[in-house]
Amino acid sequence: MSLNKQENLSVILNKPLDIVLENRPIPTLGKGDVLVNVKATGICGSDVHYWQHGAIGSFKVEKPMVLGHESAGIIAAVGEGVKNVKVGDRVTLEPGAGCRMCDYCKTGRYNLCPDMVFAATPPYDGTLCNYYRHPADFCYKLPENVSIEEGALIEPLSVGIHAARRGNIQSGHRVFIFGAGPVGLLCAAAAKAAGAGHVTIADLVPSRLAFAKTYYTDSQVLLERSTPGEPNIEFSRRMAQAILKTEEPADVVIDCSGAETCVQMSILLAKNGGCVILVGMGASVQSIPISEVSSREVDIRGIFRYSNTYPTAVRMISSGIVNVKPLITHSYPLKDAVKAFQHVKEGRDGAIKVQIIG
């Protein structure tokens, strides 16, 4: 396979609200690196957020940055010392590489590595391009029966797997999920894979729940918005009581919304001794019903991305434990990247996961 050295079309965020397509040089490989011809990339809410706001929390876009981090592709070249993949292999990319040397990396919590290099988190470029350099040890071969498009869903599936593990979901458990977007749906899939006996999913949007009904959930709850002027905690108590009329308290509640009311409801809906897993990112300070946390021993655990999930995710898809294909609702060629981002932002036509195909 020969590379067209002129052609590395990249989707670049110049500054907020300004995405351009430009050719960038094809990266040179260091020891342990591979060059991946990126073939499919899913668009994440975080990509849209950087596009719209230029920052997420303390991560700020200060110079033009290539977007995208949910990718799969084909190995185009291998650097010195690479043994786990060869040219032509179809791979999925784990976008965050830890330093491999600090305590966090050594104890398996590499997602917390202080020197983490994560694609499309400033200042590092992402994967929405033709040719992307990546450490070989964070590329995983896809079996014959897993398509590249499915490979690009392994990143958000990893969030679901990590949430399910952090929640210690076990056979027969009752799981309640707030948010029926792609992340919530993949949390449901992971919960079922982990053996959950009953998965309930909740959302504000009826069409999302209609889809969720077909996808790894046993019951669906339509949420309301709070009445104007109603303090969040009062709304949350009222809504949680209403939900408990038809739903039993859950062993694990996963919040994929980040909304303060959903975080509060999550705690109220958990069983004594249960736990709440915070996946969604919301306001930095929130009012938490601590009396429930203390007197009923409801644990609260956040997640930061994932770790040690990719090999598991590959096997889950390959063996049919989870089918991610229904989540891919729309595809765009790389040259129409801006249209793709616009589509995700508008969320129209039942969009769940929009992918850019190279």
Add this chain to the structure above:
Amino acid sequence: MSALNYNPSTYEIPGKNTLNHGVLLNKKDDLKIVELPIPIPEEGEVQIQVKATGICGSDIHLWKYGEIGIFPVTTPQLLGHESAGVVTAVGKGVDTLKVGDRVAVEAGIPCSKCDQCMSGRYHLCPTVIFKSTPPHHGQLAKYITHPARWLYKIPDNVTYEQGALLEPLSVAISAIERVGVKFGRSLLITGAGPIGLIVLAVAKATGISPIMITDVQPSRLEYAKKMGADFVYQVDPKRKDVEIAREIRDIFGGEGAEYSLECTGVESSFRTAIMATKDAGVCCLVGVGKNDQLLPVNNFAMREVDIRGLFRYHHTYPRAIALMASGNLKIDHLITHRFDFKDALKAFDTTADYSTGAIKVQILN
């Protein structure tokens, strides 16, 4: 006053003319010593002459505020739940205890049938009766009855006062287990009250290191230093919790403590403890404070610092007794004041008044 009733054989089986008294909370701010009937043990219960009862912050809170956590005082009730005494009568069907046995009282009586109880987490039983949590009577009386199943014999070398310390010791053991800290790992304890100090003592006895303890009062910190705390930190309540947390993290070498136990119940202290805990660490709330609190959610969620609450204890009494009997845990010195039963109200005043320097106050009978 000298430690009373060390002699295991001193007890009085109530006769026709024996009077029973209790410390009754009528309602908020209305505490009296009242005469009570001598209770008769029902099936499965025994009658106990209570020899020593410690006063807890929750007893003071009930007295001053008429409520604790989610439990308001709705009818007059006895206070107290940290007791030890001697069996003076046995009810029908009791064959594990006899008159004269010296016992420590586990104040929580769960149903023993629900899911929580059957999976061993009886402290979370939805219908648990915990003596002195409204609306249930506490143990501050001269004679009480209690199910034999929730009493534990104490060896002769454990005094009644030490027996009454087994309850807060149980909280400390539970806290250390719940947060998951083990030997060689670092621990931040916020609050050097009786719970924080007993946690410190247990942590020292189990090889946890280094240990920092914080408080607003310098005298408490001096006490903690004498007990072997590696670091003490005086909290200035006027400063921002973010800044305090940064200073605490620096003392631990920059990243903070691997584990933290919040033993004040004060919101700003909980926030500080969270922010002073290392990534991937655990912060466990032991103290009881406001029902709703503003917490730095992104800070703990995105650093995968787990937040756990603690509700009382379970399966701790046998270990607490063994620890106490071994002599390896020296916490008697935490009992700073002792009062005879007739001076119970003075005991409460002393406990509630910081200027007395009281740590654990006990009422002896």
